[in-house]
Amino acid sequence: MPEQIDTSRITGERLKEYLSQGKRFDERAPEEFREISAELGFAKNAEGSAKVKIGKTEVIVGVKMEVAAPYPDSKDKGNLMVTSELLPLSSPKYELGPPKFPAIELGRLIDRGIRESKFIQLDKLCIKEGEKVWTVMIDIYPLNDDGNLVDAAGIATVLALKNTKMPKYDEEEGKILHDEPLTKESLPLSKEIPITLTVHKIGKNLIVDPIVEEEDMSEARITITSSDGEISSMQKGNMKEIEVEEFNKILDIVEKVERDIFKKVEKYIK
Amino acid sequence: MTKEFKRPDGRKVDETRKIVAKVGIIPNADGSAMFSFGDTIAYAAVYGPRKMHPQHAQNPEKATLRCDYSMLSFSTKERIRPGPSRRSTEISKITEWALEPVLLIDQYQNMVVDVFINILQANASTRCAGINAAAMALAHAGIPMTNLVSSVSIGKLDKTLVVDLNKDEEDWEEGEGATDIPITMTHDGKITHIQLDGKITIKQLKEAVELARKATSDIYEIQKQALKDVAEEIE
Numbered sequence: 001m002p003e004q005i006d007t008s009r010i011t012g013e014r015l016k017e018y019l020s021q022g023k024r025f026d027e028r029a030p031e032e033f034r035e036i037s038a039e040l041g042f043a044k045n046a047e048g049s050a051k052v053k054i055g056k057t058e059v060i061v062g063v064k065m066e067v068a069a070p071y072p073d074s075k076d077k078g079n080l081m082v083t084s085e086l087l088p089l090s091s092p093k094y095e096l097g098p099p100k101f102p103a104i105e106l107g108r109l110i111d112r113g114i115r116e117s118k119f120i121q122l123d124k125l126c127i128k129e130g131e132k133v134w135t136v137m138i139d140i141y142p143l144n145d146d147g148n149l150v151d152a153a154g155i156a157t158v159l160a161l162k163n164t165k166m167p168k169y170d171e172e173e174g175k176i177l178h179d180e181p182l183t184k185e186s187l188p189l190s191k192e193i194p195i196t197l198t199v200h201k202i203g204k205n206l207i208v209d210p211i212v213e214e215e216d217m218s219e220a221r222i223t224i225t226s227s228d229g230e231i232s233s234m235q236k237g238n239m240k241e242i243e244v245e246e247f248n249k250i251l252d253i254v255e256k257v258e259r260d261i262f263k264k265v266e267k268y269i270k
Numbered sequence: 271m272t273k274e275f276k277r278p279d280g281r282k283v284d285e286t287r288k289i290v291a292k293v294g295i296i297p298n299a300d301g302s303a304m305f306s307f308g309d310t311i312a313y314a315a316v317y318g319p320r321k322m323h324p325q326h327a328q329n330p331e332k333a334t335l336r337c338d339y340s341m342l343s344f345s346t347k348e349r350i351r352p353g354p355s356r357r358s359t360e361i362s363k364i365t366e367w368a369l370e371p372v373l374l375i376d377q378y379q380n381m382v383v384d385v386f387i388n389i390l391q392a393n394a395s396t397r398c399a400g401i402n403a404a405a406m407a408l409a410h411a412g413i414p415m416t417n418l419v420s421s422v423s424i425g426k427l428d429k430t431l432v433v434d435l436n437k438d439e440e441d442w443e444e445g446e447g448a449t450d451i452p453i454t455m456t457h458d459g460k461i462t463h464i465q466l467d468g469k470i471t472i473k474q475l476k477e478a479v480e481l482a483r484k485a486t487s488d489i490y491e492i493q494k495q496a497l498k499d500v501a502e503e504i505e
Contacts, residue, residue, distance in 0.1 A: 043391055044309055046344035056297050060390070062344025085352050088338070089315040089386035091298050096338055098353075139343040139352070141388075143313070144296050178347035 007216035015217055019205040026055075026211065031253055033209045036155065036264045040163040047182060048164025050268075052156040054209065056146035058090075061156040062139050063164045063187075067176060070126070070133040078125025078133045082111035084140035084153065091145040109150055109235060110140060110157050110196065113225030117194035117232040120161065124188040132174065136161075136187070147211040150223055154196025155265055161187055162269050192227040193269065195258045199224075199250045201242060206249060208257055222247075224254050228262075275430040278438040286422065286434040286485060291402070291496035293410050294503075301411025303496065305403035307434055309393035314403035316411040319381035333378035337365040339400055341389040361397045362387075368401050368421065368454040368463035374414035383413060394440045395423045398452050401463070406493050410500065418493055419462050420486035421454035424478040426470055431478055433485045451475070453482040457490040 007015075018024060028034070034055030043049035048063035068079060084107040086094045114120060125134035138160070140153045165182040169175070200207050200218040210218060219240035225233045231254075236242065242250070275283060287308030296302035299315035306312070322328045339361040343350045365387065375383060385407065387400040398421035405419045425435035428445030435450055442448035449468025455461050461479070470478070 043342075043344055045347050045391055049344065060342075062342065064344050064349040066349065083343075083352060087340075087386065087388060088317075088384070089296065089299070089302075089313060089388050092317050092320075137343070137349055139349075141342055144298050146298070 007213045011213060012217045015213055016203050019202055019207070024207070025213065028209075030205060030207045031257055033257070033261060033264070036261070038155070038159055038265065038268045040159055040268060046160075047167055048160045048162070048187070050156045050159035050163055051143075052152050052159065054148060054152045054155075055211070056144055057148055057152050058143040059149060059152040059156045060141050060143060061153065061160040063160050064137040064139070065164070065167050065176070066135040066137055067127065067132055067169060067174065068135045069131065070129075074122070075130040076126045076133075077122040078120070079135040080111065080115055080120060080122065080138070081135060082107045082114065082138045082140070082157075084110070086145070087141050087143070090142040094145075105237070106140060106150055106153060109223055109233075110138070110153050112233040112235075113154055113194055113196045114138070114157060114161075117190075117192065117225055117227060119158070119190050119192070119194050121188035121190060127169070127171070145212070147215045148198065148209050150198050151196055151209065151261075154194075154225065155261070158193055158195075159265065159268055161189060192230075193262060194225050194227045194232060195261050196223060196225045197254055197258050197261065198222065199253050201240065201246065206246065206253060208253065222250050226254060226258050228259070229255050275427075275432075277427075277432060279436065281432075283430060283432045284481060284484065286488070287436065289489065289492050291406065291492050293406055293496045293500040299407070299411070301407040301409070301413070303403045303406035303410060305399050305406065305493075307393075307395050307399050308436060309391055310389070310395050310399045311391040312387060312389050312396060312399035312403040314385060314387045314400065314407040316383065316385050316404075316407045316413065318383040318411075319375065319378040319413070320384070322380055322382040327382075328380040330379050331376070333375035333381040333383055335366050335370050335373060335375065335383050335385070337362050337369070337385040337387065337404065339365055339387045339389075339397065341392060341396065345389050345392045361400070364397065364463060364465070365401055365404060368419055369404060369408065371460070371462045372405075372415045372417045372419055372456060373408065374416060377414075383408070383411075394435050394437045395452070397421070398423050398454070401454050402489060402493060406496060409497055417456040417458070418490055419454050419456055420489040420493060421452065421463065422482055422485040422489060423450055423452040424482050424485075425450055426468060426474065426478070431474065431481055433481055451478050451482075453479065453486070455482060455486045457487050459483060
């Protein structure tokens with residue numbers, strides 16, 4: 001029922017009017033995130049997992065390790081695969097069927113955020129050069145979508161990777177021993193934690209961490225993955241253009257808010 | 271001999287694993303619930319009654335119940351490829367059949383009641399956990415119902431009947447091996463779903479149904495309590 005799903009024009013107009021006075025529906029400041037909470041290791045059959053809540057938005061991420069052939073252009077490096085499925089369970093706007101663009105983009109944004117930041121040390125995941133390497137499979141699912149799935153998925157992915165323990169691998173048989181407990185060995189990760197953050201432009205205003213109504217009214221957005229001010233991937237989305245002055249402002253927001261988010265999730269990363 | 275039978279996790283033959291039931295876990299949904307048997311965790315969300323798409327699928331006489339059962343890729347030790355399988359398609363249909371008899375949806379012509387079931391973690395009996403969660407989610411959504419349904423798997427391990435099979439028991443190989451009988455019932459003894467894989471005598475199957483009747487009436491109480499808990503929160 002699309003007429004129920006999108007934010008109505010009257011709500012949208014009011015939202016914009018509020019924003020022009022620097023106000024939001026839930027009384028947050030434009031650059032303020034909702035409460036973030038996380039739970040690590042909830043999925044016993046995954047090698048690593050995390051559940052992250054940002055306000056009413058809830059996302060779960062699981063990591064499974066597989067052994068496969070390397071790609072021809074990276075014979076001595078592990079593989080990374082990120083997929084996401086926007087479960088119809090999580091919102092009235094999602095339907096069953098093959099993944100549509102938002103699901104594909106979510107997976108791609110997180111994939112590039114993790115890959116380009118070199119958070120996973122893929123060069124340490126080679127078993128036999130040119131023949132066998134570890135594949136890190138990351139699956140992202142929303143349980144409740146109240147806006148800003150991308151940033152929530154970014155945090156959940158980092159935490160799930162931090163939570164990951166390597167399974168036992170039988171080199172002679174070339175098989176992972178699924179029935180045996182996981183080893184104590186963690187996934188090789190870099191010290192720098194990549195944070196994925198999206199800034200939205202609504203009218204003349206720039207905000208972070210939108211609720212669904214704000215996301216529906218977003219005219220342009222920029223998703224940036226960075227670690228302590230160093231940017232590793234970026235993507236602009238949506239129809240409207242962004243002025244260079246606005247772009248510079250967005251970068252200033254990212255510099256500040258990325259550290260805020262890091263401080264909020266730091267306690268889950270030991 | 272029956273009395274001495276030892277289950278791998280030390281349970282009594284008529285004992286389920288630890289059950290947790292919670293209603294109202296997905297704020298976006300019209301109704302939602304989680305149900306777990308030990309390490310098997312099912313989430314269910316109900317959306318509707320809402321307009322049926324595509325239009326040609328509309329039923330002018332009553333609402334359609336549409337269930338979708340799906341396991342998350344990391345719910346098992348070996349990763350599951352995303353997307354429907356033959357197994358999940360069948361379980362989705364079986365779930366509809368298990369729930370439909372207690373629903374009063376004749377008045378919502380042309381509409382659909384969508385039930386989405388996701389298995390977050392699997393250790394056998396996932397369809398039963400899914401049906402239990404779905405029944406609670408439908409009640410939570412305020413869909414008119416004559417009753418709840420409650421589901422449990424009865425197993426036969428070699429010659430012994432047990433309640434609520436886990437993965438180790440499902441893979442039982444000694445003696446006659448494992449027979450798996452998932453059963454869904456109302457608390458007043460109506461069967462809405464039953465399946466069987468394995469080998470069993472008629473006499474013992476009748477005993478299995480009696481075991482299910484007892485186990486499902488215990489599960490019914492837990493489901494009812496979870497619904498009451500959320501109703502009290504609202505008050």
